[in-house]
Amino acid sequence: MSDRRYADFSPEERAELFHENYGNGLDGARTFEHILLAAGDYLSKLTTKVAADAAMTALVNIWLNADVEYRSEWRAYVSDKWSEFFSDTDRGAAMHDLLAYAEYGIVLHNSSDKKELAAHIVSLIEKIDAFWQWTPIKQWHLEELDEIGPLLTWAKGRWALDNGEPIEPAALAYLGNVSERSIRNLMSKKEKGLRSENGKVLASDALEWLSPRPDYWDSVWQRQELSDLYPVQHAEEEAYVFVPVSRDGSIFHPGLCGKHGYRVGPKEQERDFATFEEALAALQSLSKPYWRRQNANCAWVLISGVRWERLSESDLQKFADDPERRLQSAL
DSSP states (O other): OOSSOGGGSOHHHHHHHHHHHTTSSOOHHHHHHHHHHHHHHHHHHHSOHHHHHHHHHHHHHHHSOOOOOSGGGHHHHHHHHHHHHGGGSHHHHHHHHHHHHHHHSOOOSSOOOHHHHHHHHHHHHHHHHHHHHHSOTTTTTOGGGOOHHHHHHHHHHHHHHHTTOOBOHHHHHHHHTSOHHHHHHHHHOSSSSOOEETTEEOHHHHHHHHTTOTTOOOOOGGGOOOTTTOOOOOSSOOOEEEEEEETTSOBOOTTOOBTTBEEESSTTSOEEESSHHHHHHHHHHSSSOEEEEEOTTSOEEEEEEEEEEEEEHHHHHHHHHOTTOOOGGGO
């Protein structure tokens, strides 16, 4: 990085720097990995290790579109692939975007409307805060591995200053790139120190201390124009589901409704469901998915799935419209 003050970097430059450097500092993906491993440990205490490994294998295969064949391998998969699948999860994408705000003072969004951007920031903070509160960090002894809590502290601190509210000392330390002890030392000074209110630093004092620092990234989201970098964003994102895929690349889709509905399950244990959603839920509960589809002679044949694929609703409709359509990646 050049000798320029951080405050002199444009929102576009900050967005590029964020993507170039992501993963070098705080990274919620690392905590995400440990949470999944700890969840498996908890299940093994609740049930048995065999049952817990089977459950976690099914989870990563269905949820993360993994291809773990043996239940003893799910831990290796999570440890090896965490940086890849993290961004594909809803909470992972939110943590990624929240870090851009916390660290660089930008919002990875194409809108230039301040109210819309502010609402988006609040949404990100609330979503990750809820996830963090739900996770038994202390009970699972993940405190030293937790990078989500510090991310929230950083983001909430910036949001507090953006709204003229007092800031936590730890958050101010992140923004000023100093230790929390340095901030608390400044708070203890009677003259030329940082005034506090209920243990937090007054926003006016915090900004006065931060502004002259060359390594302070001030908030610029209120005046950003990032539509060229983020041209495609929609108020309502398309829903995705995991569906089973057979060896020949055919999938379970909404176009497979027969006279009695959707028929799924192994031979002699098949069940009919009125809706695609109900049938898909039943398939996801099976150790191996089976379903009926018509062949070229219009006969309803039983086929089995060999893996799962994450597809959008519009992609599913393409298969429903074209019964001969196949997923090439499965061939």
